Amino acid sequence: MGFRDKLFKAVQALTFNDVLLLPGFTTVEPSEVDVRSRATRKVRLNVPFISSPMDTVTESDMAIALARQGGLGVLHRNCSIEAEVEMARRVKRAEALIIRDVVTVGPDITVEELLRLMEAHNIHGFPVVEDDERLIGIVTARDVRLADPSLRVRDVMTRNVITAGEDITLEEAKRILHRERIEKLPIVDKEGRVRGLITMRDITLKGTYPNAIRDEEGRLICAAAISPFDLPRAKALDKYVDVLVTDVAHFHNRNCFEAAKRLLKEVSAEVVVGNIGTYEAAEDCITKLDGIGGLRVGIGSGSICTTSVVTRAGSPTLFAVSQAADAVRDYGADIPIIADGGIRNPGDVAVALAMGASSTMMGNVFAGCRESPGRLVALEGRYYKEYYGMGSAAAKRKRYALDRYSQPSKTIDEGVEGWVPYRGTVADIVSEFVGGLQAAMGYVGAENITQMWEKARLALVTERGADELKPHDILLPGSGRSP
Ligand code: XMP
Numbered sequence: 001m002g003f004r005d006k007l008f009k010a011v012q013a014l015t016f017n018d019v020l021l022l023p024g025f026t027t028v029e030p031s032e033v034d035v036r037s038r039a040t041r042k043v044r045l046n047v048p049f050i051s052s053p054m055d056t057v058t059e060s061d062m063a064i065a066l067a068r069q070g071g072l073g074v075l076h077r078n079c080s081i082e083a084e085v086e087m088a089r090r091v092k093r094a095e096a097l098i099i100r101d102v103v104t105v106g107p108d109i110t111v112e113e114l115l116r117l118m119e120a121h122n123i124h125g126f127p128v129v130e131d132d133e134r135l136i137g138i139v140t141a142r143d144v145r146l147a148d149p150s151l152r153v154r155d156v157m158t159r160n161v162i163t164a165g166e167d168i169t170l171e172e173a174k175r176i177l178h179r180e181r182i183e184k185l186p187i188v189d190k191e192g193r194v195r196g197l198i199t200m201r202d203i204t205l206k207g208t209y210p211n212a213i214r215d216e217e218g219r220l221i222c223a224a225a226i227s228p229f230d231l232p233r234a235k236a237l238d239k240y241v242d243v244l245v246t247d248v249a250h251f252h253n254r255n256c257f258e259a260a261k262r263l264l265k266e267v268s269a270e271v272v273v274g275n276i277g278t279y280e281a282a283e284d285c286i287t288k289l290d291g292i293g294g295l296r297v298g299i300g301s302g303s304i305c306t307t308s309v310v311t312r313a314g315s316p317t318l319f320a321v322s323q324a325a326d327a328v329r330d331y332g333a334d335i336p337i338i339a340d341g342g343i344r345n346p347g348d349v350a351v352a353l354a355m356g357a358s359s360t361m362m363g364n365v366f367a368g369c370r371e372s373p374g375r376l377v378a379l380e381g382r383y384y385k386e387y388y389g390m391g392s393a394a395a396k397r398k399r400y401a402l403d404r405y406s407q408p409s410k411t412i413d414e415g416v417e418g419w420v421p422y423r424g425t426v427a428d429i430v431s432e433f434v435g436g437l438q439a440a441m442g443y444v445g446a447e448n449i450t451q452m453w454e455k456a457r458l459a460l461v462t463e464r465g466a467d468e469l470k471p472h473d474i475l476l477p478g479s480g481r482s483p
Contacts, residue, residue, distance in 0.1 A: 011319075012319075013314075013315065013316050013319040014316065014318055014319055014460075015301065015316040015317075015318055015319070015342065016301075016316075016317070016318050016342055016343070016344075016347075016348045016351055016352075017461070017466070018318075018460060018461055019318070019351060019458045019459065019460060019461060020458065020459045020460075020461055020469070021347075021350060021351060021354060021440060021443060021444055021456055021457075021458065021459075022444075022456075022457040022458065022459050023443045023444070023445075024443070024444050024445035024446075024455055024456075024457070025445050026442060026443070026444075026445035027445070027447075028442065028445075028447045029442065030435075030438040030439045030441070030442035031438060032447070033437075033438040033441045033442055033446070033447060033448070034447060034448040034449075035047055035048060035434055035437055035438060035441070035448075035449070036048075036070075036448070036449075037336075037353075037358045037359050037449050038336045038358050038359070039072045039223070039243065039272075039294065039336065039338065039358070039359050040243055040270045040272055040293035040294040040336055041270060041293050041294065041334060041335065041336065042242075042270055042293065043072065043213070043221055043223075043242060043243060043270065043293075044213065045070060045071060045072060045213060045359060046069075046070025046071075046211045046212075046213060047069060047070040047071045047211070047430055047433070047434055048071075048349065048353065048357075048358065048359040048360055048437075048449065049066070049071040049072075049349070049359065049360060049362060049430060049433060050066075050071060050072045050073070050074060050223075050338060050359050050360065050361040050362070051063070051066055051071070051072075051073045051074060051361070051362060051363070051366040052074065052076075052340070052361050052362060052363035052366070053074040053075060053076040053077060053224070053225030053245060053247050053390075054076050054078075054363050054367070054387075054388075054389075054390050054395075055076045055078040055079070055373065055390070055395060055398065056363075056367050056372060056373060056374035056385070056386055056387045056388055057076070057363050057366050057367050057372050057373075057374075057387075058073045058074055058075055058076055058366070058372075058373075059075065059076070059087050059373045060075070060087045060088075060090035060091050060094075061371040061372075061373070062366060062369065062371045062372055062373070062426065063075055063087070063091045063220070063222055063223075064090070064091055064094045064220060064371075065369075065371040065425070065426035065427070066366070066371075066426050066430075067091070067212055067213050067214075067220035067221055067222065068209040068211070068212045068220065068427075069209075069211060069212070069426055069427055069430040070211040070212065070213055070430070071213075071430060072213065072221060072223055072243075072359075073091070073222070073223065074223040074224065074225050074243075074245050074361070075087045075088060075091075075222070075223070075224040075225060075241075076225055076390075077224070077225040077226055077227065077230075077233065077247055077400060078390065078395055078398050078400045079398070079400055080400070081230075081232060081233045081236050081237075084224060084233065084236075084237060085236050085237060085239075085240065087224075088222055088224055088237055088240040088241050089101060089240055090122070091219075091220055091222040091240075092219045092220070092222060092240050092241075093121075093123075093219075094219075094220055095202050095205050095206070095209075095212070095214070095218060095219060095220055096202055096217055096218050096219045097170060097198070097202065097206075097217055097218030098187060098196040098197065098198055098217060098218075099196060099197040099198075099199070099202070100195075100196050100217065101240075102127060102186075102194055102196060102197045103117070103121050103123055103126060104126055104127045104128070104129045104133070104194055105117065105126045105127075105128055105129075105139065105153060106128070106129065106130075106131070106153070107128050107130070107136060107137065107152065107153050107154035107157070108152055108153070108154065109152070109153055110149060110150055110151065110152060110153075111144045111147045111148065111149045111150070111151050111152075111153070111156060112149035112150065114126070114139065114144060114153055115144065115149070118141065124140060124141040125138060125139065125140035125141065125183065125184050125199075126138070126139055126140075127161075127184075127186045127194050127197065128153055128154070128157050129193075129194055132193070133193040133194060134191065134192045134193055135161060135163065135186055135188055135192055135193070135194050136154075136157075136159070137153075137154070137157035137158055137159050137161060138157060138158050138161045138184060138186065139153050139156060139157040139158070140158075140183070140184070143156045143157060143158065144156055161186060162176065162180050162182060162185065163185065163186045163187065163188045164176065164185055164186075164187055164188075164198070165187070165188070165189075166187055166189060166195055166196070168187065168198075170203070173185055173198045173203070174203055177198070177200050177203070182200075183199060183200045183201070184197060184198070184199050184200070185197070185198040185199070202218070206218065215242060221242050221243075222240065222241045222242060222243075223241055223242065223243035223244070223245055223272075224237045224240075224241045224243075224244060224245070225244075225245050225246075225247035226244050226245070226246060226247065226263075227246070227247060227248065227403050228246045228248065228251075228256050228259035228260045228263055228273075229255075229259045229403065231262065231263065231266060234263055234266065234267050235266060235267065237269070238266075238267040238268060238269050241269050242269055242270065243269055243270045243271075243272060243293060243294075244263075244267060244269045244270070244271050244272070245271075245272040245274070245296060246260065246263075246271070246272065246273050246274060246296070247390075248274070248275065248403075249275060249299065249307065249391070249414070250275070250299065251273055251274050251275055251276050251281070251285075251296075252276050252277075252278070252280070252281035252284065257284070257288060257289065260273055260289055260292075261288075261289060261290075264289060264290060264291055264292070270292075270293030270294070271291075271292055271293055272292070272293050272294035272295065272296050272338065273285055273289060273292050273294075273295060273296065274295055274296025274297060274338070274340065275296050275297065275298060275299050275340060275341075276295060276296070276297055276299075276315075276320070276324065277297065277298065277299040277300075277314070277315020277319075277320040277323065278315060278320070278323050279323040279324070279326060279327050281323075281324075282295060282297075282323060282324035282327035282328065283327045283330075283331070285335075286327060286328065286331045286333045286335065287331070292335060293335075293336075294335060294336045294337070294338055294358075295324050295328070295335055295336075295337050295338065296338045296340050296361065297317065297320045297321050297323075297324045297337050297338060297339060297340060297357070298315065298316070298317030298320045298321070298339060298340040298341040298342065299313070299314050299315045299320065299341075300313070300314025300315065300316065300341070301314070301316045301317040301318075301341035301342030302340075302341035302342060302363060302364075302389065302415075303341075303342065303344070303363065303364040303387075304363065304364070304387065304388060304389035304392065304415045304416050304417075304418070305341065305389060305391075305414065305415060306389070306391075306413065306414055306415055306416055307391070307414045307415075310412055310413075310414060311414075316342065317339050317340060317341045317342045317343070317352065318339075318342075318351060318352065318355055320339075321337055321339045321352055321355040321356055321357045322355045322356060324337050324356070325337055325355060325356020325357070325453075326356070328356070329356070336358035336359065337356060337357045337358055337359075338357065338358070338359050338360070338361050339352035339353075339355075339357035339359070339360045339361065340360075340361035341361070341363075343360050343361075343362050343364075343365065344364065344365065345433075345436065346432070346433045346434075346435070346436025346437045346439070346440060347436065347440055348360075349433060349436075349437050349440075350436075350437055350440035350441060350444070350452070350456075351458070353437075353441075353449055353452045353453070353456075354444070354452055354453070354456030354458065356453055358449065363387070364387060364420055365423070365429060365433075366426070366429065367385055367386075367387035367420050368384075368385050368387075368420040368421055368422055368423035368429075369385075369423055369424065369425060369426045369428075369429055370422075370424065370425045370426070371425065371426050372385055374386035374387055376422060377419065379419070382421065382422075383421070383422035384419035384420060384421055384422055385419065385420055385422055386417075386418075386419060387417075387418060387419065387420045388415060388416065388417035388418065389413075389414065389415015389416055389417070390415060391413060391414030391415035392413055392414075392415035392416055392417045393413050393417070394417040395415065396413070444456045
């Protein structure tokens, strides 16, 4: 292609702001629209929302809260391997039919040490075991509330522990917990060694969050970010998480592909690869990487991104999704697409789905939630939460995720730092976004996401026309001038 053609034939990389969904004939009411989807080949979502792996967005609290609402959190990797594994363990321990990863204590630690463990693990009762893992008692917050801190656990624990065998059913467990008025039921093998724990709390939670996404053991589904080059991190997380998500700004790179091939052979969790932004990149992922669980798509649209400003390179999320979705369809692949970056409202989600995405990843939206790790600050009577890009100077000070961006980014920042308005709890946001998305899908006439892929048609908005599509020619509160 000549240089002139390069310019004249440049493709239109449209963004969310450039388009509208055209209304279509509908037979469903918005409240009947089904927004269930998939994050990966195997992970089903009840709402198509995923939180970004960023250290001002997703740690355990966010991942727990979002999975309970039917979405998925991706734990960030801007920390040590141990810290990321601990976040994953917390998510997996938050709920379970039978807790397998039971934290036990020995009989000779002091009450003071026990209290410290309770706080560190956020657990209020421990099975007490001898060196050979045999159960000899149980100790709970109630046993130590007024106890002398220097006493040993063996002096305060309950000795006659009610236990159950490994074949117990959930119904039987409920009956025992109720009949004995106990909160915790250790599961032991024939030799009396602890093999699991059933708690009243977990049984109650199952009824509290009917929309939650859980694995076959009743634990919340959890995903975690990795670098494709960090095999030790991937292997350590693989024991706990359902999904590993590569966290690279430009995955379509030979070294990333070689590393991902190795990774896919070494882990049992599903692997989502990205970020990518073109048909060719998706094509290469589909044809060269065996067994990927999903594609993470979009480069440079993130609200905190300066990648495109600094490098003039990028693939806006809307455009990127359409590219990847066509590749997936052309190859008849069953690989869900995650639209990542630039999503501000339910309408953007709807447009991303219309282009073939199965779910949407949001940083900015979830950073404003109570459950995000960023600091809450009050500015002139309003509340905000801290939010910064993973390529910003703030994130890079922590150093662990330095390899997300191109080599020069060690000196050039590819993200900004700032504040987003506080938006309430994850449950509030999810319900607001589900309502908006159902309304958008109702206009399109789509009963579910598959129909959204088939039926949705787009219209282009001109720069001048965009003004008409916002509130206009009206004085909004606070906009008037004083006489
Ligand atoms: P939103 O728009 O939801 O976007 O805030 C979140 C997504 O942005 C990506 N991300 C970055 N991109 N520089 C970038 O170019 C950065 O510093 C940065 N940090 C995050 C990431 O894909 C995230 O999900």
